[in-house]
Amino acid sequence: MPTQSGPATSEPGSAAAESDATPGQARPVRDGIALGLAVGVSGLAFGAAAVSSGLSTWQACALSLLAFTGASQYALAGVIAAGGSLLAGTAGAILLGSRNTLYGLRLSESLRVRGWRRPLAALGVIDETTALTLAQPDPPAARKGFWATFCCLYLTWNLCTLAGALGAGRVGSPQAFGLNVVGPAAFLALIWPRLRAGRTERAVAVAGAIIALGLTPVLPAGVPVILAAVAALGGALATQRSQPAQGSQPAQART
Protein backbone atom coordinates (compact mmCIF):
# COMPACT_ATOMS: atom_id res chain seq x y z
CA MET A 1 0.00 0.00 0.00
CA PRO A 2 1.53 3.35 -1.04
CA THR A 3 2.47 5.78 1.65
CA GLN A 4 0.92 9.17 1.20
CA SER A 5 3.45 11.93 1.67
CA GLY A 6 1.37 14.87 0.45
CA PRO A 7 -1.32 16.68 2.40
CA ALA A 8 -4.02 14.34 3.64
CA THR A 9 -6.71 16.72 2.48
CA SER A 10 -6.92 15.49 -1.12
CA GLU A 11 -6.87 11.74 -1.24
CA PRO A 12 -7.29 10.48 -4.79
CA GLY A 13 -9.72 7.64 -5.11
CA SER A 14 -11.45 8.35 -1.83
CA ALA A 15 -15.06 9.26 -1.31
CA ALA A 16 -13.89 12.82 -0.98
CA ALA A 17 -11.84 12.91 -4.16
CA GLU A 18 -12.72 14.80 -7.32
CA SER A 19 -14.66 17.26 -5.25
CA ASP A 20 -12.23 20.04 -6.16
CA ALA A 21 -14.53 21.38 -8.87
CA THR A 22 -17.37 21.91 -6.41
CA PRO A 23 -15.65 21.91 -3.03
CA GLY A 24 -17.59 20.08 -0.42
CA GLN A 25 -20.82 20.02 -2.39
CA ALA A 26 -21.68 17.22 -4.74
CA ARG A 27 -19.86 14.24 -3.27
CA PRO A 28 -20.94 14.25 0.38
CA VAL A 29 -24.60 14.68 -0.47
CA ARG A 30 -24.67 12.19 -3.31
CA ASP A 31 -22.65 9.58 -1.47
CA GLY A 32 -24.68 10.13 1.70
CA ILE A 33 -27.97 9.62 -0.11
CA ALA A 34 -26.64 6.50 -1.82
CA LEU A 35 -25.40 5.07 1.46
CA GLY A 36 -28.68 5.93 3.17
CA LEU A 37 -30.70 4.17 0.49
CA ALA A 38 -28.47 1.10 0.25
CA VAL A 39 -28.18 0.52 4.00
CA GLY A 40 -31.71 1.70 4.80
CA VAL A 41 -33.20 -1.08 2.71
CA SER A 42 -31.94 -3.53 5.32
CA GLY A 43 -34.69 -2.09 7.53
CA LEU A 44 -36.88 -4.62 5.69
CA ALA A 45 -34.89 -7.42 7.30
CA PHE A 46 -35.07 -5.77 10.72
CA GLY A 47 -38.83 -5.23 10.50
CA ALA A 48 -39.39 -8.85 9.51
CA ALA A 49 -37.00 -10.16 12.19
CA ALA A 50 -38.55 -7.98 14.90
CA VAL A 51 -42.08 -9.17 14.20
CA SER A 52 -41.03 -12.81 14.06
CA SER A 53 -39.25 -12.23 17.41
CA GLY A 54 -42.56 -11.34 18.98
CA LEU A 55 -42.51 -7.55 18.80
CA SER A 56 -45.60 -5.86 17.43
CA THR A 57 -45.38 -3.80 14.24
CA TRP A 58 -45.54 -0.61 16.28
CA GLN A 59 -42.86 -1.76 18.71
CA ALA A 60 -40.58 -2.53 15.75
CA CYS A 61 -41.30 0.92 14.32
CA ALA A 62 -40.78 2.62 17.69
CA LEU A 63 -37.32 1.06 17.95
CA SER A 64 -36.33 2.23 14.48
CA LEU A 65 -37.77 5.71 15.03
CA LEU A 66 -36.38 6.33 18.51
CA ALA A 67 -33.36 4.08 19.04
CA PHE A 68 -32.21 4.26 15.38
CA THR A 69 -29.11 2.11 15.77
CA GLY A 70 -29.33 -1.28 14.12
CA ALA A 71 -27.11 -3.39 16.35
CA SER A 72 -29.01 -2.43 19.52
CA GLN A 73 -32.35 -2.99 17.84
CA TYR A 74 -31.38 -6.48 16.68
CA ALA A 75 -29.98 -7.28 20.12
CA LEU A 76 -33.24 -6.46 21.91
CA ALA A 77 -35.32 -8.35 19.34
CA GLY A 78 -33.00 -11.35 19.69
CA VAL A 79 -33.40 -11.50 23.47
CA ILE A 80 -37.17 -11.19 23.18
CA ALA A 81 -37.21 -13.98 20.57
CA ALA A 82 -35.16 -16.21 22.88
CA GLY A 83 -37.55 -15.47 25.76
CA GLY A 84 -34.69 -13.97 27.76
CA SER A 85 -34.87 -11.43 30.56
CA LEU A 86 -36.19 -8.09 29.32
CA LEU A 87 -33.98 -6.26 31.79
CA ALA A 88 -30.83 -7.99 30.59
CA GLY A 89 -31.95 -7.55 26.99
CA THR A 90 -32.45 -3.84 27.49
CA ALA A 91 -29.13 -3.43 29.26
CA GLY A 92 -27.31 -5.31 26.50
CA ALA A 93 -28.96 -3.28 23.76
CA ILE A 94 -28.07 -0.01 25.48
CA LEU A 95 -24.48 -1.17 26.03
CA LEU A 96 -24.18 -1.79 22.30
CA GLY A 97 -25.16 1.83 21.77
CA SER A 98 -22.16 3.04 23.75
CA ARG A 99 -19.96 3.08 20.66
CA ASN A 100 -22.08 5.96 19.39
CA THR A 101 -20.76 8.00 22.33
CA LEU A 102 -17.23 7.46 21.04
CA TYR A 103 -18.36 8.47 17.55
CA GLY A 104 -20.01 11.61 18.93
CA LEU A 105 -16.79 12.54 20.68
CA ARG A 106 -15.07 12.62 17.30
CA LEU A 107 -17.98 14.15 15.35
CA SER A 108 -18.70 17.03 17.71
CA GLU A 109 -15.70 18.91 16.40
CA SER A 110 -16.60 18.56 12.71
CA LEU A 111 -20.33 19.11 13.13
CA ARG A 112 -20.22 22.00 15.62
CA VAL A 113 -23.93 21.68 16.35
CA ARG A 114 -25.41 24.07 18.89
CA GLY A 115 -28.86 24.81 20.31
CA TRP A 116 -31.84 22.82 19.02
CA ARG A 117 -29.78 21.17 16.32
CA ARG A 118 -27.69 19.25 18.83
CA PRO A 119 -30.42 16.98 20.23
CA LEU A 120 -31.58 16.39 16.66
CA ALA A 121 -28.08 15.63 15.35
CA ALA A 122 -27.51 13.27 18.29
CA LEU A 123 -30.19 10.90 16.99
CA GLY A 124 -28.15 10.53 13.82
CA VAL A 125 -24.79 9.63 15.39
CA ILE A 126 -24.36 6.04 14.17
CA ASP A 127 -21.87 3.90 12.23
CA GLU A 128 -22.91 4.97 8.74
CA THR A 129 -23.13 8.73 9.37
CA THR A 130 -19.81 8.69 11.22
CA ALA A 131 -18.05 6.82 8.43
CA LEU A 132 -19.32 9.14 5.71
CA THR A 133 -18.73 12.29 7.73
CA LEU A 134 -15.13 11.42 8.55
CA ALA A 135 -14.38 10.61 4.91
CA GLN A 136 -15.00 14.23 3.90
CA PRO A 137 -12.08 16.62 3.29
CA ASP A 138 -13.29 19.60 5.34
CA PRO A 139 -15.89 20.53 7.99
CA PRO A 140 -18.48 22.04 5.57
CA ALA A 141 -18.44 18.87 3.47
CA ALA A 142 -18.51 16.81 6.66
CA ARG A 143 -21.65 18.60 7.82
CA LYS A 144 -23.37 18.15 4.44
CA GLY A 145 -22.42 14.49 4.39
CA PHE A 146 -23.70 13.93 7.92
CA TRP A 147 -27.10 15.48 7.35
CA ALA A 148 -27.57 13.90 3.91
CA THR A 149 -26.73 10.43 5.24
CA PHE A 150 -28.80 10.91 8.40
CA CYS A 151 -31.93 12.18 6.62
CA CYS A 152 -31.86 9.61 3.84
CA LEU A 153 -30.99 6.67 6.07
CA TYR A 154 -33.54 7.70 8.71
CA LEU A 155 -36.38 7.87 6.19
CA THR A 156 -35.40 4.69 4.35
CA TRP A 157 -34.68 2.66 7.50
CA ASN A 158 -38.01 3.60 9.09
CA LEU A 159 -40.15 3.11 5.99
CA CYS A 160 -38.46 -0.24 5.37
CA THR A 161 -38.89 -1.29 9.00
CA LEU A 162 -42.63 -0.70 8.64
CA ALA A 163 -42.76 -2.50 5.30
CA GLY A 164 -40.72 -5.41 6.64
CA ALA A 165 -42.89 -5.68 9.75
CA LEU A 166 -45.97 -5.78 7.52
CA GLY A 167 -44.54 -8.69 5.57
CA ALA A 168 -42.73 -7.08 2.64
CA GLY A 169 -39.50 -8.74 3.72
CA ARG A 170 -40.72 -12.00 2.26
CA VAL A 171 -40.36 -10.65 -1.28
CA GLY A 172 -36.69 -11.54 -1.49
CA SER A 173 -33.69 -12.16 0.72
CA PRO A 174 -31.06 -9.42 1.16
CA GLN A 175 -28.43 -11.89 -0.09
CA ALA A 176 -30.14 -12.12 -3.47
CA PHE A 177 -29.25 -8.48 -4.12
CA GLY A 178 -25.89 -8.54 -2.38
CA LEU A 179 -27.25 -6.13 0.23
CA ASN A 180 -25.46 -8.06 2.98
CA VAL A 181 -22.11 -6.72 1.76
CA VAL A 182 -23.26 -3.12 1.29
CA GLY A 183 -22.59 -2.26 4.95
CA PRO A 184 -19.10 -3.76 5.26
CA ALA A 185 -18.04 -2.54 1.79
CA ALA A 186 -19.22 0.98 2.64
CA PHE A 187 -17.35 0.98 5.96
CA LEU A 188 -14.17 -0.19 4.26
CA ALA A 189 -14.51 2.38 1.46
CA LEU A 190 -15.12 5.18 3.93
CA ILE A 191 -12.16 4.45 6.19
CA TRP A 192 -9.91 3.82 3.16
CA PRO A 193 -8.58 7.42 3.06
CA ARG A 194 -7.63 7.05 6.75
CA LEU A 195 -5.86 3.77 6.04
CA ARG A 196 -3.82 5.45 3.33
CA ALA A 197 -3.02 8.37 5.61
CA GLY A 198 -0.77 6.55 8.06
CA ARG A 199 0.76 3.37 9.36
CA THR A 200 -0.85 3.78 12.78
CA GLU A 201 -4.29 3.91 11.15
CA ARG A 202 -3.62 0.70 9.23
CA ALA A 203 -2.33 -1.06 12.33
CA VAL A 204 -5.35 0.10 14.36
CA ALA A 205 -7.78 -1.09 11.67
CA VAL A 206 -6.16 -4.51 11.39
CA ALA A 207 -5.95 -4.89 15.17
CA GLY A 208 -9.60 -3.83 15.54
CA ALA A 209 -10.71 -6.40 12.98
CA ILE A 210 -8.63 -9.16 14.62
CA ILE A 211 -9.94 -8.34 18.11
CA ALA A 212 -13.55 -8.39 16.91
CA LEU A 213 -13.20 -11.62 14.92
CA GLY A 214 -11.25 -13.32 17.71
CA LEU A 215 -13.80 -12.46 20.38
CA THR A 216 -16.90 -13.22 18.29
CA PRO A 217 -17.11 -16.92 19.27
CA VAL A 218 -16.84 -16.18 23.00
CA LEU A 219 -18.82 -12.96 23.58
CA PRO A 220 -22.42 -11.92 22.79
CA ALA A 221 -22.94 -10.35 19.36
CA GLY A 222 -21.97 -6.69 19.24
CA VAL A 223 -19.66 -6.68 22.23
CA PRO A 224 -16.52 -7.69 20.26
CA VAL A 225 -16.95 -4.63 18.02
CA ILE A 226 -17.04 -2.31 21.04
CA LEU A 227 -13.92 -3.96 22.47
CA ALA A 228 -12.13 -3.19 19.20
CA ALA A 229 -11.84 0.33 20.66
CA VAL A 230 -8.89 -1.09 22.63
CA ALA A 231 -6.98 -1.01 19.32
CA ALA A 232 -7.64 2.73 19.08
CA LEU A 233 -6.43 3.18 22.64
CA GLY A 234 -3.24 1.30 21.82
CA GLY A 235 -2.76 3.36 18.68
CA ALA A 236 -3.21 6.62 20.57
CA LEU A 237 -0.70 5.65 23.24
CA ALA A 238 1.80 4.37 20.67
CA THR A 239 1.57 7.60 18.68
CA GLN A 240 2.24 9.63 21.80
CA ARG A 241 5.33 7.65 22.65
CA SER A 242 6.94 7.61 19.20
CA GLN A 243 5.95 11.07 17.97
CA PRO A 244 5.23 13.35 20.90
CA ALA A 245 4.73 16.41 18.72
CA GLN A 246 2.74 15.02 15.84
CA GLY A 247 1.30 18.07 14.13
CA SER A 248 0.10 16.67 10.81
CA GLN A 249 -3.35 15.43 11.73
CA PRO A 250 -5.85 14.67 8.96
CA ALA A 251 -7.79 17.61 7.63
CA GLN A 252 -10.77 18.11 9.92
CA ALA A 253 -8.95 17.60 13.15
CA ARG A 254 -7.92 21.23 13.47
CA THR A 255 -10.02 23.67 15.37
Add this chain to the structure above:
Amino acid sequence: MTGVWIAVLATAAGCYLFKLAGLTVPQRVLASPRVRRFAELVPVALLAALAAVQTATSGQSIDLDPARLAGMAAAVVALLLRAPFLLVIVAAAGTAAALHAAGVS
Protein backbone atom coordinates in the same frame (compact mmCIF):
# COMPACT_ATOMS: atom_id res chain seq x y z
CA MET B 1 -46.89 -6.81 26.21
CA THR B 2 -46.45 -3.84 28.54
CA GLY B 3 -43.07 -5.23 29.60
CA VAL B 4 -41.93 -5.32 26.00
CA TRP B 5 -43.03 -1.73 25.48
CA ILE B 6 -41.03 -0.67 28.54
CA ALA B 7 -38.00 -2.53 27.19
CA VAL B 8 -38.42 -0.89 23.76
CA LEU B 9 -38.74 2.62 25.19
CA ALA B 10 -35.93 2.15 27.72
CA THR B 11 -33.63 0.87 24.95
CA ALA B 12 -34.55 3.86 22.80
CA ALA B 13 -33.93 6.30 25.65
CA GLY B 14 -30.63 4.71 26.65
CA CYS B 15 -29.32 4.58 23.08
CA TYR B 16 -30.31 8.20 22.52
CA LEU B 17 -28.64 9.42 25.70
CA PHE B 18 -25.42 7.59 24.77
CA LYS B 19 -25.45 9.36 21.40
CA LEU B 20 -26.15 12.75 22.97
CA ALA B 21 -23.40 12.27 25.57
CA GLY B 22 -20.72 12.07 22.86
CA LEU B 23 -21.82 15.31 21.22
CA THR B 24 -22.11 17.09 24.58
CA VAL B 25 -18.60 16.37 25.87
CA PRO B 26 -16.87 19.73 26.45
CA GLN B 27 -14.31 20.59 23.79
CA ARG B 28 -11.60 21.06 26.41
CA VAL B 29 -11.61 17.30 26.96
CA LEU B 30 -10.51 16.96 23.33
CA ALA B 31 -7.75 19.49 23.88
CA SER B 32 -5.54 16.75 25.24
CA PRO B 33 -3.58 15.36 22.27
CA ARG B 34 -3.90 11.84 23.60
CA VAL B 35 -7.70 12.01 23.93
CA ARG B 36 -7.93 13.65 20.51
CA ARG B 37 -5.82 10.95 18.91
CA PHE B 38 -7.96 8.28 20.59
CA ALA B 39 -11.17 9.93 19.36
CA GLU B 40 -9.69 10.02 15.85
CA LEU B 41 -8.70 6.38 15.85
CA VAL B 42 -11.92 5.00 17.41
CA PRO B 43 -13.98 5.13 14.20
CA VAL B 44 -11.12 3.48 12.28
CA ALA B 45 -10.96 0.62 14.80
CA LEU B 46 -14.72 0.14 15.19
CA LEU B 47 -15.64 0.46 11.52
CA ALA B 48 -12.87 -1.96 10.53
CA ALA B 49 -14.14 -4.33 13.22
CA LEU B 50 -17.73 -3.99 11.96
CA ALA B 51 -16.65 -4.60 8.37
CA ALA B 52 -14.73 -7.73 9.43
CA VAL B 53 -17.57 -9.08 11.58
CA GLN B 54 -20.23 -8.44 8.95
CA THR B 55 -18.06 -10.09 6.32
CA ALA B 56 -16.83 -13.18 8.10
CA THR B 57 -19.23 -14.13 10.90
CA SER B 58 -22.80 -15.32 11.38
CA GLY B 59 -24.19 -14.95 14.85
CA GLN B 60 -21.45 -16.13 17.17
CA SER B 61 -19.38 -18.19 14.76
CA ILE B 62 -16.85 -17.48 12.05
CA ASP B 63 -18.61 -18.01 8.73
CA LEU B 64 -16.54 -17.74 5.55
CA ASP B 65 -19.35 -17.32 3.03
CA PRO B 66 -17.75 -17.25 -0.46
CA ALA B 67 -20.28 -14.75 -1.87
CA ARG B 68 -19.68 -12.22 0.92
CA LEU B 69 -15.91 -12.68 0.81
CA ALA B 70 -15.87 -12.25 -2.97
CA GLY B 71 -18.02 -9.13 -2.63
CA MET B 72 -15.52 -7.63 -0.20
CA ALA B 73 -12.62 -8.67 -2.43
CA ALA B 74 -14.31 -6.82 -5.29
CA ALA B 75 -14.60 -3.76 -3.06
CA VAL B 76 -10.88 -3.90 -2.26
CA VAL B 77 -9.99 -4.18 -5.94
CA ALA B 78 -12.24 -1.22 -6.75
CA LEU B 79 -10.63 0.80 -3.96
CA LEU B 80 -7.12 -0.05 -5.17
CA LEU B 81 -8.19 1.08 -8.65
CA ARG B 82 -9.35 4.32 -7.03
CA ALA B 83 -12.97 3.86 -8.04
CA PRO B 84 -15.50 6.34 -6.63
CA PHE B 85 -17.54 5.36 -3.57
CA LEU B 86 -20.68 4.35 -5.46
CA LEU B 87 -18.78 2.09 -7.82
CA VAL B 88 -17.13 0.36 -4.84
CA ILE B 89 -20.56 -0.43 -3.36
CA VAL B 90 -22.01 -1.56 -6.69
CA ALA B 91 -18.99 -3.81 -7.35
CA ALA B 92 -19.30 -5.43 -3.93
CA ALA B 93 -23.06 -5.95 -4.03
CA GLY B 94 -23.04 -7.05 -7.69
CA THR B 95 -20.32 -9.63 -7.11
CA ALA B 96 -22.02 -11.06 -4.02
CA ALA B 97 -25.41 -11.14 -5.74
CA ALA B 98 -23.99 -12.84 -8.85
CA LEU B 99 -22.29 -15.55 -6.79
CA HIS B 100 -25.44 -16.01 -4.72
CA ALA B 101 -27.50 -16.39 -7.90
CA ALA B 102 -24.98 -18.91 -9.18
CA GLY B 103 -25.63 -20.94 -6.06
CA VAL B 104 -22.19 -20.45 -4.53
CA SER B 105 -23.54 -19.69 -1.08
